[in-house]
Amino acid sequence: MSDGANAAEPTIAERLTTREERIHVSIGAVCNNNCIFCMEEDRDGRYVNNSAMTTDRVRWILEQNQGSEEVCFTSGEPTTRPELPDLVSMAKGLGYRKISVMTNGRRLSHLPYAALLAKAGMNRFYVSIHGHTKKLHEGLTRTPDSFEQTVAGLASITKLKRFGVELHTSTVLTDRNLPHMLDIYRFLRQCGVDQVVFNVMQANGRADTYFEQIFPRYTEIADTFRRFLADVGEPRPMAFLVDIPLCTTEGVADFNRGYVERYRHFDLGDQANLVATRAPERAADGRGRGLVLVTRQDLDEAQRDKRQACGTCKYGPQCEGVWRNYLKRYGWDEFEPILGPPNAR
Incomplete structure (x- = not known):
């Protein structure tokens, strides 16, 4: 993502190098x-893990990570947890400056509920929406009436922006919605969205199960995004392409090359996705609460790969690698190292 830019705009490599780490709190037992x-295909495991994130455990997590730039309530659908407003208030009381939620936005269609979250201290909403029409969005969410409710949720947050609330969206790119990138962007900006983020799928969970039906090639995504930027007719579109190897997006304006934030979260010990050798040391971080610290880097190392040629790429120090499940289908042919000194402008 991006937090804007100025005259001395940093490169994508510099932004990746200096990005803040935020804390994720996984609370949505269902969706x-x-x-x-x-990506959360193990619904039973998610239910067990996120149900265990009691108010006491969440308080402990927030206390352990005071000083983080942002706390984000996420995983499953966080608005299904009745305690969410209280947890937001707790985070505010502990001094968190940025308090956010990743949500499908459907419950936000009830303006009093959205206002309750904002009053408690939530000041950034990441709303998932995957099309500009009912047919496109609901063909991907497979949930009747989800489009109308999510759009109404966007309208609720837009009404609250005068209180300092930010509205970002996340659109997961598939073969179905990729050709409609321009229409999706224009629709969302008309809905009052501050930043439109196009997320490349993570090649695990259901994206792995249905890979052949929905997963476009990275180079196709990058080429479509380049055409979108040329056709949008704005000098500085607030659109960001996220979670794609940087070698495939060379030539795209650095401002529009987004990234997934560094983050840390706690899972139950038997639910954590960790390289086996790290599990014992991370269990100690839970201080006897049955929790294990998991970071974004842990997840990357468990499920992504780099090859030797990646070491010659100027983005090597920042690149998180390629999903192994993606490489099983497409291999390495579309990835060409961008030669040059590391972090070159």
Whole structure:
């Protein structure tokens, strides 16, 4: 993502190098959508893990990470947890400056609920929406009426922006919605969205199960995004392409090359996705609460790869690698190292 830019705009490599780490709190035991690309295919495991994030555990997590730039309530659908407003208030009381939620936005269609979250201290909303029409969005969420409710949720947050609330969206790119990138962007900006983020799928969970039906090649995504930037007719579109190897997006304006934030979160010990050798040391971080610290780097190392040629690429120090499940289908042919000194402008 991006937090804007100025005259001395940093490169994407510099932004990646200096990005803040935020804390994720996984609380959504269930989800009221049924997205075809959901990376959380183990619904039973998610239910067990996120149900265990009690108010006491969440308080402990927030206390351990005071000083983080942002806390984000995420995983499953966080708005299904009745305690969410209280947890937001708790985070505010502990001094968190940026308090956010990753949500499908459906419950936000009830303006009093959205206002309750904002009053408690939530000041950034990441709303998932995957098309500019009912047919396109609901073909991917596989949930009737989810489009109308999510759009109404965007309208609620837009009404609250005068209180300092930010509205970002996340659109997961598939073969179905990729050709409609320009229409999606224009629709969302008309809805009052501050930043439109196009997320490349993570090649795990259901995205792996339905890979052949929905997963476009990275180079196709990058080429479509380049055409979108040329056709949008704005000098500085607030659109960001996220979670794609940087070698495939060379030539795209650095301002529009987004990234996934560094983050840390806690899972139950038997639910954590960790390289086996790290599990014992990370269990100690839970201080006897049955929790294990997991970072974004842990997830990358468990499921992504780099090859020797990546070491010659100027983005090598920042690149997180390529999903192994993606490489199983497409291999390395579309990835060409961008030669030059590391972090070159």
